[in-house]
Amino acid sequence: MIEARGVSFTYPRGERTILRDVSLLLQPGAIVGLLGPNGCGKTTLLRLLSGMLKAQSGDVLIDGRPVAALTRRHIARRIAVVPQETHATFEFTVIDVVLMGRYPHLGPFELEGPADLDIARQALEATGTRHLESRPFASLSGGEKQRVVIAGALAQTADVMLLDEPTASLDLAYQLEVAALLRNLNRTRGTTMVVCTHDLNMAASLCDEVVLLRDGAVLAHGPTADTITVDSIAATFGVAADVHFHAAAGHLAVVPIARTL
């Protein structure tokens, strides 16, 4: 279980406080969406939750223990992060990239063993990328790359996954594909997920609960259907939108109409 308690954060030499007294409790097995305009602090919050950044005040607790007291390795075994984009400087193959996810489980000079390879292959199966195993990572399409990166996060066998805009650079088909994959992983493995996203409709389809952030403060937090409303969108994004349940899609659909600010 991951918790942020009264967390505040300013970047060094920054004038603006990015996060102000934010509290958040993540229930195991939930998919939580972090939504908000640019600069609202959602990526910063994600980084604080993973222990990559240290809050100036307040605590981030993992299973009741403050993140600062845990080693990076220990955190990595509990939390996996999927960044927005991954760029391989050198020609690693897909299986190389996924095996890197095993790093927190290995000793300093330990090599990956057959068990690790199995876990990596299973992760590739789960993301439908097993057939790409020997291909160079750099030669994949955007959707394939993102799925491989998710496989790498799965190989970490962590029970929490933090995703920063996982579908931002993907086309419509891949957006649906990745969202379906994440939902599937959550249902079959019980992985708790926190997803930062701009895509309100994806959040509506994927997330069980959403957190609306603006100017570093939490405006609303609750089950998706109750929290994404015309008023809450106006308050968070300054946009007048139409929100209604879309029968065919099976979730809320948000259609932006005009700016209100």
Place this chain on the structure above:
Amino acid sequence: MLLAPLVGSTPIRLGRVFDRSIPFADNVDAQIFFVARLPRVLAAALVGAALALAGVVFQALLRNPLASPDTLGVSAGAALGAVLAITFNADFTLLGVTAVPLASFAGSIGALIIVYGLSAARRRGTSTLVLLLAGVTLTSLLSAISAFVRYLADFTETLRTVRWLMGSLDVGAFTPIAVAIVPMGIAIMGFAMLPRVLDLISMGTESASARGVDVARAERVALVSASLATGSAVALAGPIGFVGIVVPHLVRLLVGADHRVVLPASALFGASFLIACDLIARIALAPTEVPVGVVTALIGGPFFLWLLFRHA
């Protein structure tokens, strides 16, 4: 490595070299073998390995396949140290090493301190862009100072400087090699800690950190080790280009990108490559000697162009 000391502009016979009945002072073959050639070959191996390793580490650290041991200004610092020593006719010896290599090494450490200080000052961790810019700027600055010092020099000093800058493995004795092994040994200890970590860092520092890597510490170890290796290589043999940038790529083409294989393979390949280049340097225009830096450039330059075309 075994053949190289036997080949050269003056033919020698191995039998005579090891013939103990002939006193050393009269045994020309032995003298050529032990004094002229063996130190050279050892130096070539050491310098080649050091530069190749530094190249691999810098490329991973800076997440840039075009990075080289020269990128961060360590070579420029070493060159400036040497130029200053030559121009001002410094004449001191320490631990059996003469002034020029000492000053050169000091120059490289100076450059390292500047780059390290810059990267540490940005407490959010070393942004590679800042490191690259700092390195490029530092290289330009130090090269400019070096050029100015050369302008002040007289003819003999200038000639010595020019020759030094072309690189030469003619070490002449085993002492400089033995002394150079100390910083190189420290560097190798650093390198031994890095292979898997370099793989992870080259995929992005955020994902590396999220997988449990202490990125700041790893970057520091990488920077210091690679700079020590470069500094001692340049102090020993002068600036020899292309080894540090070409060997890592060649090795990756042959063995893949996993640094746990690439690092040791680069050391071996770099050593062999430079021994081979030195061999060519010695026999191509016998009895004169082509500076080894010229040979590496002539082989490395076209290869590098081919690499660029292939990647584009």
